[in-house]
Structure formats: structure tokens, C-alpha cells
Amino acid sequence: METTFIMIKPDGVQRGLVGKIISRFEEKGFILKALKFLQIDRSFASQHYADLAGKPFFDGLIDYVTSGPVVAMVWYGRGAVLTGRKMLGATKPADSNPGTIRGDYAVDVGRNVIHGSDSVESAQKEIALWFPEGIT
Ligand code: ATP
Numbered sequence: 001m002e003t004t005f006i007m008i009k010p011d012g013v014q015r016g017l018v019g020k021i022i023s024r025f026e027e028k029g030f031i032l033k034a035l036k037f038l039q040i041d042r043s044f045a046s047q048h049y050a051d052l053a054g055k056p057f058f059d060g061l062i063d064y065v066t067s068g069p070v071v072a073m074v075w076y077g078r079g080a081v082l083t084g085r086k087m088l089g090a091t092k093p094a095d096s097n098p099g100t101i102r103g104d105y106a107v108d109v110g111r112n113v114i115h116g117s118d119s120v121e122s123a124q125k126e127i128a129l130w131f132p133e134g135i136t
């Protein structure tokens with residue numbers, strides 16, 4: 001069994017998509033293990049996206065994910081990391097298939113509603129960063 005880290009970005013929260021997104025993960029059969037609602041600062045966001053430091057869109061990405069509160073969650077179940085990524089859809093909403101979260105709710109790569117861990121290793125790192133108190 002696996003756990004993955006999923007974060008509803010500020011646009012997803014502001015557009016009122018929290019309930020719909022949580023329902024998708026529940027209906028798929030994943031189990032919610034942890035959830036928090038918080039606004040992150042630039043330093044924390046830079047740690048979360050450390051792998052992307054130096055990319056031309058990095059500063060804009062940090063502006064975006066710190067612009068309002070987010071919903072940080074840990075979801076548990078078989079294949080949660082890869083299946084979670086499939087449920088999100090491609091990074092660029094123009095390439096995301098209908099039926100995926102980004103495919104259904106986003107048009108702009110800079111406002112793509114949701115983050116999901118891209119590997120089991122990233123999931124472990126991200127859960128440790130966002131839930132340092134541990135999850136039950
Ligand atoms: P995330 O890590 O947020 O789940 P991802 O793994 O699909 O997304 P990454 O390559 O990790 O994609 O990029 C992180 C985020 O940076 C993207 O979700 C998007 O918001 C932003 N981003 C990526 N590429 C671009 C780009 N070319 N222009 C603007 N923003 C981008």
C-alpha cells in the first residue's frame with residue numbers, strides 16, 4: 001500500500017473545487033489519512049518545489065502557490081502515487097484529458113488547480129515536509 005501527497009492549489013480553493021476534488025479521491029477508493037488548510041510562505045514553497053529552482057517559471061510558481069490558502073492532504077491506497085497522478089492529468093491543462101482534474105477544471109499551466117507527488121520517494125519527502133508532526 002502507498003501514500004501520496006496531494007495539494008489543492010490556491011486557485012482550486014478560491015474556485016470552490018475542494019469538495020469535488022476530495023470526492024474524486026474518495027469515490028476512487030482512496031483513504032484520507034491527513035488534511036490541513038494553510039497558507040504557505042515563499043521559503044516553504046521553495047522547499048516544496050526545490051527540484052524546479054532555476055526554471056524560468058519558478059518565481060511565478062512561488063507567487064502562485066503562496067497567493068492564498070491551500071488544502072494539503074495525504075491519501076492512502078494501492079498505487080496511490082501513480083493513480084493519483086493519472087487523476088490529476090497532464091501538467092499542462094491543454095494536454096490533460098477530459099475526465100482528469102486538470103482536464104476538467106483548468107486551462108492554464110500556471111493555474112492548474114492541484115499538485116500530486118510524482119514518485120513514491122517524492123511522496124515520502126513531501127509528506128515529511130508538510131506533516132512534520134507525523135500522520136496516524
Ligand atoms: P505539480 O508538481 O504541481 O504536481 P507537475 O508535477 O505536473 O505539477 P512540475 O514539472 O512539477 O509539474 O511543475 C510544477 C508546477 O509548475 C506545475 O504544476 C505548474 O503549476 C508549474 N509549471 C510547470 N511548467 C510550467 C511552465 N512551462 N510555465 C508555467 N508554469 C509551469
Ligand code: MG
Binds near residue numbers: 116118
Ligand atoms: Mg511536480
